[in-house]
Amino acid sequence: MKAVSAARPEHHPPREGFFRVTVEVTPLRVVVLALLATAWATIDLRAGIGPHDEGLMLQWGHRIAGGEWPYRDFWCNYLPGAPLLQAALGDSLVVWRIVRAVVCGVAAVLAYLLVRRETVNDRWALAAWTGVTAAMAWPLTPGPTAPSVALAFGALLAGRRHGRLAGGLAGLAFLFRPEVGVAAALGAFLFGGREHAGRRLWVVFAGVAVAGMLPFLVVSPGDFLSQTFGFAAKQGLQRLPFPLAPHTTDPNKVLEHDFPALLVLFTVLWAVNALPLRRGLALVPLLVVGLLYLLARTDEFHLIPLAAVLAIALAAGAARDPRMVWKVVLGAGLAVIALYGADRMYGKVTDGTNMAGVDLPGVNGVRTTPTDAHALEDLSAAVNARTRPGSYMLSAPPRYDRVRVGDTLLYILLRRENPTRYDVVQPGVVTTAKVQREMRADLERTKTPLIVRWVAPVAEATEDNGSGKSSGVTLLDEYIAEKYARVGRYGDYVLLERRAGV
Helix, strand or coil: CCCCCCCCCCCCCCCCHHHCCCCCCCHHHHHHHHHHHHHHHCCCCCECCCCCHHHHHHHHHHHHHCCCCECCCECCCCCCHHHHHHHHHCCCCCHHHHHHHHHHHHHHHHHHHHHHHHCCCHHHHHHHHHHHHHHHHCCCCCCCHHHHHHHHHHHHHHHCCCHHHHHHHHHHHHHHCHHHHHHHHHHHHHHHCCHHHHHHHHHHHHHHHHHHHHHHHHHCHHHHHHHCHHHHHHHHHHCCCCCCCCCCCCHHHHHHHHHHHHHHHHHHHHHHHHHHHCCCHHHHHHHHHHHHHHHHCCCHHHCHHHHHHHHHHHHHHHHHCCCHHHHHHHHHHHHHHHHHHHHHHHHHHHHHCCCEECCCCCCCCCEECHHHHHHHHHHHHHHHHHCCCCCEEEEECCCCCCCCCCCCHHHHHHCCECCCCCCCCCCCCCCCHHHHHHHHHHHHHHCCCEEEEECCHHHHCCCCCHHHCCCCCCHHHHHHHHHEEEEEEECCEEEEEECCCC
16 A cells, blocks of 8 residues: 555635534425425415506416417517416416415525635525525515526536536526526526536527527518517616615614615625625626616616525625635625514505405405405406407506506406507517507407596606606597597506497
8 A cells, every 4th residue: 555645635614703503404304395495485465455566477378278379469578478477377366476485495405505615614505595585575566587597406416417408497587588598698608607517508598599589580570579578678768766765764674765776885895805806706797787787777676686686695704714804794784684574574564454356257365455355256247247258348558648557357257358459568678659559459449448547646656767757659548539438446456348339
């Protein structure tokens, strides 16, 4: 036996003082963490309805399940991932919420595993899990953002050793949100660091992304490209000013108002801490995408990508930095994310105590305000007295020359069909002369018997952006005024019926 001339240096993980805790990661531990995060997201699952966001996804899923093609048969500004998933889930208002809660659980446990892979410190990994759970559980809205983030986390986790799997997950994320998919692929590539694995990653990523888009590019290439990637040119109409100061002395409202600014602040602090040491570079693409997404429209629905990715970055940075001051600073950012999520869930529960169930087929016990619940039931009775389920009906905003959001959920709640291809009621789409002429022709061709004007305060409110200005196009409103007469009002819903003989 040959003598060993020099002993090999032992490998020691980073010293982390009393913050260092080593816990074995077992399958049972992973499952329990996923179930806990999912359970948190399902708290008061039936509280509230989302007329616009929830309505769009359910309506698009309904159309696809009925044999229609997105882009060709109806206008859709999302890539096919989310609408196809909704088509598989059906029209239930509860089923998609359960799936969305599971997405939260998956994302949270992937965040835990990502941090544990970079450090032996289980407490910071659990802190990342807490932050991502808080960030992903509210608002529990449908759409492509949350699934794309969860898939991106999976791609990052697979990136170091499984290039093909990472590329496939990033490709699937692309089909939900293209910018998140590209950022996930780039982050996984940076994690991998191996040239041959990197090539495999990009080949699989491109293959999955192209394969998912190909059927729609073949069927209707112009509509697909203009409605999805071309929609970016219209998003400026809905941009909101970035909040930097509180507007109330209520501590809860101050946090709610300033949370976007705090996310940006802690993103900058993380960058100051990590980038000079070239730490966490693989997270940078997703952080940049999350930051741009938030700044595009600073509201509660655009918080998820940045808040979720930042929770991982802060936890990993705090675990690896030996300086106590940075552990406190980065830990404070995690605490803010967790506190905001807990506060919003508390508000959801307290608001839910004052809600009532909607007694309509397929609603599955979902609740809204008592006034709105009674109005929807009365509206449904009035609509059923005049037409049969499956008949045409148009859900309209208060006016078509100036639009904020629409109530697309009415088609699902009332079991009626949209005679037009425009479920999206947004500025830059239904406010244009071209689209209004098309919608007017559809109403005339089908002799649509009923129109419901949604005149809720949220629909009539104006924002400090392009949506608050009239497009000057009143073709559709003039047609409705000429052809339809008001036959009743039920809360925020004005029912119009087509005049006889027109």
